[in-house]
Amino acid sequence: MKSKLKSAYQAIGLPRLIISAFFLIVLIMAGVYNIGIPALLGDVLRRWGMYGVLVLAMVPAIQCGIGPNFGISLGIVCGLFSSLIAIELNIAALPCFASTPVLGQWCSMLFAMVLGALIAWFVGVAYGLLLNRVKGSEMTVSTYVGLSIIAFMNILWVTLPFKSGDIKWPIGGEGARNTISLENSFGELLNKTGGFYLIGSEESGGLFIPTGLLVFFFLMCLLIYLFMRSKTGKAMTAAGANPNFARASGINVDKMRILGTAVSTSLGAVGIITYAQAFGFLQMYNAPLMMGFHCVAAILIGGASISKARISHVIIGTFLFQGLLVIALPVANKVLVGTDLSDIMRMIISNGIIIYALTKAKGGTASNEE
């Protein structure tokens, strides 16, 4: 019995145990404080799908050996850029979609996703080339590459000559707005597709199931799962897990790392568009600055280490991390009135879990290559 418990404990791991316990406690407290649980759970589901694809982007990165991709901001800015293009071209309101506005919205979103993924692919290849030169310090370099690309894109957001009224400030102001409404393009498109109230209704704060969003998230998970199971995916995993062995069996390790980075970056672009449509706004400038950290934290909470990650880690980790934040916010507001605890909690939990994972990593680096 004791050994069984022990092995179960080891399988779950201390951090996940703490986070799960915490999750349950705040859920119970939400019930005690009489906060509308159905609405909260609906919010949890929404946030789950919202962050899911971004967190999923960590899997190919970790598996191919570059470690948690703190530089996911590279993909994020590509996604933001392509969304801006989609809004600027006003695809959703093209004359040919006049009869079916929903089709226009879909086209607009898919256009943004495909274009974003495409740009991100090229950026990812370049980024992979860089990371191949800095084996052993990928995490440090990628953190700062991520931070500097955000600062660099800030300059572009200010200077790019966008014409669309959705993007520009209404009066005065330079460049793009801080938050750009997606109401006229693809805001909440996935959420509403097949979405329904499982309990209650909108007025009474019911449990809304964002079917389309969740289906899309699981579809992406499935695609990546299939990719990781394919011959290329297996070669990539081998290259990440044991580069020397992989090289001996004829795998081009550097190429696999570039591939993993490119896939991860492209997923980042798709991920931010999924995020933005669920949120209803594009968040420009410094908003995505810390997103990489949160994504890394989510997958680590799910049970991944900095050298091994599975799809299940993404699904569990995102649910626990985002769910905890969603539920803790109103509870904290009841306990400590008038303060915003959620941001601080996010900071402490996400960075705490990353530090924990770093102390567990042998040798300190993601790649075992000597």
Add this chain to the structure above:
Amino acid sequence: MKNKNNLGESLNNAMRSLWNNKVVVMFVVLCVFGIATSGKSVSHTVTEVFTRFGRNAFLVLALIIPVLAGLGLNFGIVVGAIAAQIAIFWVVSWGFTGVTGLLMCVLICTPLAILFGWLVGKLYNKTKGSEMITGMILAYFADGLYQFLFLFLIGGVIPVNNPTLIINGGVGVKNTIDLTGNIKYALDTISMLSIIQVLYIILAVITAAKLISRLVKKRELHLKSLLLRFAAATVVFALTFVPAVQTFLGQDRLLLLNAVELACLGAALFAVYLLLKGMVGEKKPFAQCYKRPVALAIVAGIVYALTYVTAIFQILIAVSLPVCTYLLIAVICFFNRWILSTKLGQDMRTVGQSRTVANSAGINVDKTRIIATCISTVLASWGQLIYLQNLGTFQTYGAHSMVGQYAIASLLVGGASVQKANNKQAILGVVLFHTLFVVAPLSASNLFGSALIGEYFRVFICYGVIALSLAMHAWKVIAKKKEEKAQSDAAPAES
């Protein structure tokens, strides 16, 4: 023919040293360009840079010791800054002011910083090889804990009844704390006179202590040299009672012009001393020992003559230095050099070069690394005190967040790397980085009609230079490893 070769060689050397210092060269070019296009007078920029130098240099110098100990760039200095801010909050809430307040801050923040440094050092020991990424994440983690403390615990759990500091409602600290009237300029306004007085007293105490300890231990007294030193100090001290000198020293700010003049005078006196030492002390002929002193005197003369150029004169009279702060910066530079000559410093160097070698040499690697982290954290907390007392407003939730980034970027701009850093690079880096910081928004609004671009540009520069130098470092390490591997592969083949 030979001359031509020499010329080519020296040109080659010059090119190589330029290439080795490409980061510095790039930033010098950027700065000059920025100053030229900023649309403000040079003296304005120089004044700003000197102010910012006094504010930030200490923090940057706090980074040097961990680099020597092989910990890389210590992103964890944010933790030190946090210690300082906790101390400032309590000191302000207790109502201490001026130098007393500052000393109280030091008294509180030093043990805190040592504790934090010890914890950070422990963590670094658990993540050997990835200290930098740990430090980065740790900075954010500590920021979260700090916000938790300041937003919830203070007022929420720890009762603090001070309406000027606490948010209406009694929980959490306000966004900004005004330091005017309590510790603003507490350090900057210490006059030269009081510095001299304090130093004189310290010297007297040390002399007495030495005498007594030598008497007790019955060693040789060396009375003559001790008394001579003390007498010299007394003469200097007595000079401060001359009214003219007293009024001059009564100031807390030293005009840059006066500072340059004093430096020239000092250099000239030093030249005479060198000459006398060579000719009288070592009894060498004049021809053998004139070179250095004369060169020194000529340089001092030229610098002094330059102060009469109107443009330079105008800059020099526009800037006034807070003496005590600059003195402390000088002291910390000496400390960084001095520690290398101690056993501890040597140990740190060895650990920095190779942990395995250090271990087999009997050095306690973990302990040495913890001490290095502790020193860095304590220095960083003092640096943050200096920074905030000069700034005068304490942004409760933002003052520490960029400390690590800016300090590290400054150090790197000065030409330092992850494995090598010294005082010179730190000082040069602070000057260049902050020059760019001052002029970037001005030039951008001049050139593009938008100050925002400049703001983003300087943030980009800050992150970019860190990314670049981390990447270059990693690159170099890999190249070196490959080379070593190639050599070790080649060696058995030969034998």
